[in-house]
Structure formats: C-alpha cells, structure tokens
Amino acid sequence: MSPAAVKKVRPKYLNLQALIFEIRLPVPGWVSILHRISGALLFVAIVWLLWMLDRSLTSEAAFERIRHNANLWPVKLSLLALIWAYCHHFFAGIRYLLLDLDKGIDLKTARLTSWLVLAASLLLTAWLGWKLW
C-alpha cells in the first residue's frame, strides 16, 4: 500500500457532540439569533395580546376574568416568555441602533454589550414578573 492510499485521519466536526459541545456561537451571535426568535415569537403573539386588550376593555367582568386567567401557570409562563421576548428585542434593538451609528463595534465592546443585553432583559423580565404577580 502506498503512503498516499493511507487515509489521513482528519478531525470531524459535524457530529452531534461537536455541534453541542465544541462549536460555540459567540455571544453577539446569540443576541442576534435571539433577536430574530423573539421577534418571530412576538409577531405570532400579536393576535393573543390584541384579543386580551379587546376583552379587557369591554367590561369589568371580562377584565377580571383576564386577570384571573393570568394567574394560571401555563398562561403566566407564556406571558413571562413574551415579556422576556419584548425586553430582549427592546435592548438588543437599541444595541443595533448604536451599532448602526458605529458605536461599540470593536470586539471587546461588542461582546460586553451583548452580555449587558442578555442580563438587562432577564432582569427586567424578572422585575416585571414580580410586579405583575
């Protein structure tokens, strides 16, 4: 067998283990994909939120029923997810507006502001959840 025929062992990176543990999306990448996911989530949720606004303004009984339903855990969980999506979309959006103005585009600052966006949206979600329930 000639040496050329000996198969070179090359590292394979497109397996599940690599995808989960080895190839990591940088933090600004996470902020970016979460911006898209939260935006899509909010778009899908508009119909529900508008429906709640509609009901809540029709009568006191309907208003109280919505308030009561908001305490059921699946509803509460969904609302919290939407509040997070809104907060994330808000803070990440402000970050993008600043990036458009060439503010914070060097790697170090970009990573720092990404962490700030993630932290701020989680904190505001927790605070609003605490305020609401």
Add this chain to the structure above:
Amino acid sequence: MTRRIVTGAHYGLRDWLAQRTTAGIMAIYSVIALVVFVSNKNLTYGVWRDLFSQGWMRVATLLFMASLAWHAWVGVRDILMDYIKPDGLRLSLQVLTLLTLASYIGWTIQILWR
C-alpha cells in the same frame, strides 16, 4: 468609508430606515407604558378604561400599532426571504403576513374607538 454609486429602486434603504424609525416610536411608547404601569399601584378596570378613553392614549396606541405592523412586515419578510426558498410559497406567506398585519390595524381601531 466606501464610496459607491447606489442604483436600483432603493426600497432596501427605505425599509431599513422604516424599521429603525418605527422601532424608535415603539421604544418611546414602551417607556411611557412602563411609567404608567409602575405609577399605578392598583390597576383596576376603571383606571384601565379611563386610560384608553383619553384621546392621546388612543392616538399613541394606534401609532404604536401602525409602527408595529410596518416593523413586523420588514422583519417577517427578512425571515421569509432567509428560510422559505420556493417562490410561490414565499409570496403566499408574504401576502398572508401583509393581510394579517393590515387586519390587526383595523382591529386596533375597532378596540380603541368603540
């Protein structure tokens, strides 16, 4: 700085700018809504109804909804362009998105001026 001659219909720039302008409008509304929410300790039906019976709140909310519709149109269109490759399906979903957003604006007007 890149200097180049931009050609074409320029709707890319218009949408880019629209997405950011509408984002600014919604951000301001969100901050006002947050302040109203925090300053009202006990949000009863009466407080809620009175808030939405005021002219400025109705106009601001409609402005928010119109901004949201335009903003979401640009965003959803971007998502559809990225992931939906068959032309017919993509066009159908885009038309569906536009109709949905337009109906949301109509619904909002109905809710606010009842």
